[in-house]
Amino acid sequence: MNLVEVPPDLRAREVSALDVPLAVGQRDEVGLHVRSSPGGTQLALLGDAQPGEPLAVIIPLDDMAHDRLQAIERFIRSIHRQHLPDPRLTAAQRRRLGHMLQCLDGREEQASHFEVATALFGRRLVSDADWHDSAFRYQTYRLVRDGLRMVERDYRQLLRARRRLS
Structure with a gap:
């Protein structure tokens, strides 16, 4: 999942970052690659985005956009401890x-x-x-x-x- 810092013009009055524990990751030319806990979702914090700051998800509008939206929903539910099974595999x-x-x-x-x-x-x-x-x-x-x-x-x-x- 690709995350960026929320642009200032899209921030709500009371902006808070999601409190998601992240495993230590590696930085490369793309950004910082980490895993969330719970769920173990792989996240890429693009550019200068940092854990602990308000983040937004980037969704490429391609043939996998629908799959990415479902992954985002599973990620958000996992943050709130509402397990949503991945329907892609029986x-x-x-x-x-x-x-x-x-x-x-x-x-x-x-x-x-x-x-x-x-x-x-x-x-x-x-x-x-x-x-x-x-x-x-x-x-x-x-x-x-x-x-x-x-x-x-x-x-x-x-x-x-x-x-x-x-």
Whole structure:
């Protein structure tokens, strides 16, 4: 989320900054990059904007503007301790993404597909004798394949909201 200092002509009479705890961040040519707490939202304080001063959100008017507005609403609700779930992923999709990451971690550690499947699904379900024709074998291969694809290029699709076709 991109934040800037509220321009003086847009300030209300009683301007106060949101009291949001921020994790220490890094400054680069864009600005100061921090994480909010609660929620862990990534924030970029652009230019000379500083934590603790009145801030405004910049929303580029592009094909992701709707998604950004939803993220802003979730951020504001998190500040006020009103949790609003992120509708972009279902619980099953979150679980599958977690499995994909576990598969990639296993691959990084040079674990075999069998070892990864055993770690994911349990030794009781994944048997050495049935491994060659096991549904868990094929599922593990798909998780690795899709995880690699996500890392290579498709991860940004996670940021896009699912929209109903009408």
